[in-house]
Amino acid sequence: MATRQLRALAGIALGSVALLTASCAPGELEGESSGEQEVQELAPEDFAGLTLQYLYFTDGPDEQATRDLIAEFEEQYDVTVELEVLPYADLVTSTLNRLSSGNPPDVVRLTSLTDFRDDLLVLDPYLGDDYRDEFLPGPVSGAINAEDQLVAVPSDLTMNGPFVNVDLFEEAGVDVPDEWTWGEMIDAAQEVQDATGVPYAFAMDKSGHRLSTVLSEYGTQLVDSGGNALDIDKAEAALRPLVDLMADDDMPRDFWLGSGTRYEGANEIFLAGETPIYLSGNWQVGQFAGEATFDWAAAPNPCAEECGGFPGGKYMASFADAENPALAAEFIRFMNDAEHQEEFVSVSGQLPTRTDLSANGVTYTDEAAQAAMDTFLADLAVTPESGFEANGNPAFSPSADALVEEVSAVVDGQKELRPALEDLSEQIDVLVEETSS
Structure with missing residues (x-):
């Protein structure tokens, strides 16, 4: 660790x-x-x-x-x-x-x-x-x-991780726990959404790096020192909740599709008070400390097979x-x-x-900034070493871009999730070969 x-x-x-x-x-x-x-x-x-x-x-x-x-x-x-x-x-x-x-x-x-x-x-x-x-x-x-x-x-x-709108959680009478699973986090988000009437339950940046946080917590990575490390079964379990949220527009679907394959941050959605939970990272702390008009906090990453976030x-x-x-x-x-x-x-x-x-x-x-950074540091301590290995791999960046493209195809109704992940795995094989030559 x-x-x-x-x-x-x-x-x-x-x-x-x-x-x-x-x-x-x-x-x-x-x-x-x-x-x-x-x-x-x-x-x-x-x-x-x-x-x-x-x-x-x-x-x-x-x-x-x-x-x-x-x-x-x-x-x-x-x-x-x-x-x-x-x-x-x-x-x-x-x-x-x-x-x-x-x-x-x-x-x-x-x-x-x-x-x-x-x-x-x-x-x-x-x-x-x-x-x-x-x-x-x-x-x-x-x-x-x-x-x-x-x-x-x-x-x-x-370090990637979730932010919460504390005011919305308090209005809904929902506690932010010291630890939670992915299912518990999504349940809490939807409970706050239902109680407060905000447009979304959950938002995250359109980013292969942020998606890799979810993969890591479900026990898989895109790449490792041996090449393609994607476990399709684990990846399907990891991404299914996000795909389902966007299908119901409880996670902003148009936001994900609107920028093509380019990175897009969802910080403005969070700052507008439109979602109780936003998965991004510690670089948002300075902006939120200066611009947020509500009480906010960094929350621990949810656990599945692993805990922690994804480093960058x-x-x-x-x-x-x-x-x-x-x-x-x-x-x-x-x-x-x-x-x-x-x-x-x-x-x-x-x-x-x-x-x-x-x-x-x-x-x-x-x-507020100190408390948030302390939370990110605590998550750093339980982040798998495989995350550092993946992020430092030359094939990671293009593989992460391919991940975004495949998830976008699923959200847009062009593919089902599992075939998209199978296509992704084939692309990773090619990218590993290209970047190692």
């Missing part, structure tokens, strides 16, 4: 942070031509006058926290950071277009490295071979390439063809040292990826 991994690493001394020397120009490594990758030191003033491009998407409050940290970095290093904020749905396409045109950003924020893994800058020569030990092994596992090189830094950890997170990465790789690596290091990562996650409602912050805890901005 993640807690055992955390304890095992908590006593390890943090790897020393290493930079390049002034004997090399910024972005150049001693020994590159001979194949050596010796880490040297470089003073901050050697970056003075350079410009760095940071391609970014935002979940909400994290944008201002990022801008504040960028301002500090610019002042300390006498550089300019050009922050380009894109909608999450456009991030991959835009980044791929820039790569194909020979104009990669210096740094990019990503949720998956699958589309870019072969193009990413290897960070070990800039940050040191021991740098990865500063971070929890689960998040780091997704940032290592086939040659065991660090090609990204996990900048925050996410963001990575900061650079590209091998970036104009200023040394500056990019130093920016990534700066944003993810203990002081600055704590500042970022405490404001934005994220979970830390560093071993020291995970062991010592983070103080969040207000009482």
